[in-house]
Amino acid sequence: MTPAARVQAAIELLDQIIDAAKSKGAPADRLIANYFKQRRYAGSKDRRAVRELVYAAVRACGPIPVSGRAAMLRLAEQDDTIAALFDGSAHGAAAIGDEEKPAPDGVAPDWLTQALTASGIDQNEAAALLDRAPLDIRVNTLKADRSGIELPETGEPLAASQALRFSTGTSVEQWPAYRDGRIEVQDHGSQLVCEAFSARPGETVVDLCAGAGGKSLALASAMQNQGRLLACDTNRGRLSRLAPRAERAGAGLIETLLLNPDRELEMLAEWRGVADAVLVDAPCSGTGTWRRNPEARWRLDEGELTRLTFLQDRLIDIAAAMVKPGGRIGFVTCSLLDVEGKDRIAAALERHPKLKPIDIALPLGRAHGAGVRLSPAHDGTDGFFVAMLRAG
Numbered sequence: 001m002t003p004a005a006r007v008q009a010a011i012e013l014l015d016q017i018i019d020a021a022k023s024k025g026a027p028a029d030r031l032i033a034n035y036f037k038q039r040r041y042a043g044s045k046d047r048r049a050v051r052e053l054v055y056a057a058v059r060a061c062g063p064i065p066v067s068g069r070a071a072m073l074r075l076a077e078q079d080d081t082i083a084a085l086f087d088g089s090a091h092g093a094a095a096i097g098d099e100e101k102p103a104p105d106g107v108a109p110d111w112l113t114q115a116l117t118a119s120g121i122d123q124n125e126a127a128a129l130l131d132r133a134p135l136d137i138r139v140n141t142l143k144a145d146r147s148g149i150e151l152p153e154t155g156e157p158l159a160a161s162q163a164l165r166f167s168t169g170t171s172v173e174q175w176p177a178y179r180d181g182r183i184e185v186q187d188h189g190s191q192l193v194c195e196a197f198s199a200r201p202g203e204t205v206v207d208l209c210a211g212a213g214g215k216s217l218a219l220a221s222a223m224q225n226q227g228r229l230l231a232c233d234t235n236r237g238r239l240s241r242l243a244p245r246a247e248r249a250g251a252g253l254i255e256t257l258l259l260n261p262d263r264e265l266e267m268l269a270e271w272r273g274v275a276d277a278v279l280v281d282a283p284c285s286g287t288g289t290w291r292r293n294p295e296a297r298w299r300l301d302e303g304e305l306t307r308l309t310f311l312q313d314r315l316i317d318i319a320a321a322m323v324k325p326g327g328r329i330g331f332v333t334c335s336l337l338d339v340e341g342k343d344r345i346a347a348a349l350e351r352h353p354k355l356k357p358i359d360i361a362l363p364l365g366r367a368h369g370a371g372v373r374l375s376p377a378h379d380g381t382d383g384f385f386v387a388m389l390r391a392g
């Protein structure tokens with residue numbers, strides 16, 4: 001592909017990404033993979049270059065652009081070499097017309113930028129939400145240890161006890177240590193959140209929103225495979241990815257349970273009032289993970305945000321029913337919006353007078369409400385809110 005044809009391909013992909021964001025369709029990564037499945041002539045360099053153009057354009061636009069071309073024109077405004085590739089050549093992008101306008105820049109749609117500001121996220125912090133994330137791994141202590149593990153590249157040790165950082169795009173999935181479960185890919189913030197939860201060997205622990213088990217695996221490691229660890233989720237596809245990961249990691253203690261939404265407590269009857277600790281890694285807007293999914297800014301609307309906050313409250317209530325007296329609840333969202341963080345905990349403390357906040361000692365982060373906030377600008381992690389509550 002010529003450089004101009006790559007720009008045109010990126011424009012076509014951006015059109016698909018914009019449509020999918022509006023209709024809550026397929027995520028950008030899947031659209032890009034499908035696009036190239038149908039264009040076998042594109043080599044790996046072309047694919048990488050187009051992918052980079054697409055994500056650079058997504059990051060450059062705040063609100064959802066009117067078209068892929070407008071999004072790419074925004075990038076061309078910032079980069080003359082890209083502007084020069086709008087040359088009208090065969091398979092390339094048409095020349096830029098005098099009246100053509102680039103899509104608006106910014107961090108996010110206006111309502112969302114305002115919500116971030118109201119949550120204490122200043123301009124610097126907001127801009128850092130769109131940086132490119134490094135690649136963090138966690139050494140799995142069920143099989144190895146950070147101090148002794150041998151890897152093809154040397155990673156930077158981070159504050160979490162088993163975290164190592166590599167540059168963006170490092171292909172750790174090809175490493176023997178990944179294939180045999182000695183390492184897992186996990187953002188440093190996510191590792192710190194698991195450390196704040198302090199799961200211990202022999203405990204009975206429920207990971208209520210386990211997804212594909214990123215945090216369950218870290219908890220299994222902290223528990224040294226001793227005790228009971230139940231990983232639940234309502235999403236069959238995600239939860240089904242946990243078993244092979246647990247097998248690779250040697251995390252034999254993990255049990256899984258597919259929950260029926262609205263019938264969670266009924267299905268968890270056996271676990272009611274017996275858990276030492278329940279982790280609620282709640283579904284959220286993901287504003288803290290825009291470094292990895294920048295197009296998520298275009299998928300969210302105020303109605304969806306409100307729906308998520310109701311679900312977060314309900315999940316805390318379920319956790320409160322499952323935890324035994326003296327047990328603890330960890331509430332986590334990968335969001336920097338207060339409605340999905342400190343406000344949810346303030347509301348939970350009102351609804352459940354027997355729950356009390358527990359101080360969290362982490363090497364990074366800042367106290368925020370009754371919890372701790374981690375952010376890309378301040379901590380070099382994805383954005384998280386984490387709070388710990390003790391049941392009276």
Ligand SMILES: C[S@@+](CC[C@H](N)C(=O)[O-])C[C@H]1O[C@@H](n2cnc3c(N)ncnc32)[C@H](O)[C@@H]1O
Pocket residue numbers: 208209210211212213214215216232233234235238259261262264281282283284311
């Ligand atoms: C933030 S993600 C979990 C990520 C996961 N803990 C990890 O570390 O990779 C939130 C999860 O909550 C799940 N979820 C949504 N509604 C739920 C419910 N009512 N009960 C349990 N899980 C639910 C979603 O399917 C999603 O997988």
